[in-house]
Amino acid sequence: MACPQVLPTVLVLALDEMTQNMSIDFLKNNTDVTFVTTESEASTQLQSRRFTAVFVADPIIVEESPNLRRQVTTFAKTGGRVILGHYFSTLVKFADFDKYMETEWDLPWRYGGYGRRDFRLNQQGVNLCREPGLPISYSMKAGTLQFVEPASKIYYPYYGEPEDEEEEEEEEEERQVEVHFISPEAGIAFARIGDGWLGYIGDVNNEEDTWKVILAMIGKA
Numbered sequence: 001m002a003c004p005q006v007l008p009t010v011l012v013l014a015l016d017e018m019t020q021n022m023s024i025d026f027l028k029n030n031t032d033v034t035f036v037t038t039e040s041e042a043s044t045q046l047q048s049r050r051f052t053a054v055f056v057a058d059p060i061i062v063e064e065s066p067n068l069r070r071q072v073t074t075f076a077k078t079g080g081r082v083i084l085g086h087y088f089s090t091l092v093k094f095a096d097f098d099k100y101m102e103t104e105w106d107l108p109w110r111y112g113g114y115g116r117r118d119f120r121l122n123q124q125g126v127n128l129c130r131e132p133g134l135p136i137s138y139s140m141k142a143g144t145l146q147f148v149e150p151a152s153k154i155y156y157p158y159y160g161e162p163e164d165e166e167e168e169e170e171e172e173e174e175r176q177v178e179v180h181f182i183s184p185e186a187g188i189a190f191a192r193i194g195d196g197w198l199g200y201i202g203d204v205n206n207e208e209d210t211w212k213v214i215l216a217m218i219g220k221a
Contacts, residue, residue: 031215050080055086082198109189110145119139120157141203142203153189
């Protein structure tokens with residue numbers, strides 16, 4: 001008899017009114033998900049259970065909840081995966097984000113531009129970039145980041161397409177060498193933090209392709 005599949009466990013923090021009715025069907029279908037809407041619930045869950053990942057759906061922990069903010073940071077540094085997504089990039093104040101990256105995560109990431117762009121998978125990035133099933137490129141409206149380490153850029157803005165697949169294969173290596181010069185921003189990023197990981201999802205419209213990236217970050221590719 002085959003062993004039952006063990007699903008990754010995910011704690012979703014939806015503390016803002018805008019996120020408390022968010023759709024999480026893609027998580028429900030692929031993970032063991034716990035959805036909380038208050039700081040006290042979130043803190044209790046983090047103290048009583050070890051999750052695979054914490055999905056932060058809004059910036060309340062950045063602005064109002066220092067104790068929970070520290071819990072989430074500690075969770076990542078001790079082996080967990082924290083993903084900032086959904087309405088996070090839409091609602092966070094730029095200055096607050098920059099300070100949060102510096103003081104909590106010791107990262108140089110800073111909020112960059114905002115708008116709909118075409119993004120390409122960085123195939124020379126961290127191992128996540130080589131997960132099967134991730135789209136090579138797709139369009140999303142996103143809040144992008146500046147000063148992300150080259151290997152931590154998962155999707156970067158790009159302009160134009162090669163004329164055909166053969167040309168794409170021939171030019172891929174050259175483009176990858178140049179990409180971080182011509183594309184200093186990242187729409188999606190994933191960086192090692194202590195024994196764990198921090199992910200950033202700039203997509204503001206929750207594109208279906210982005211769901212695949214989130215699941216890969218969680219470990220359910």
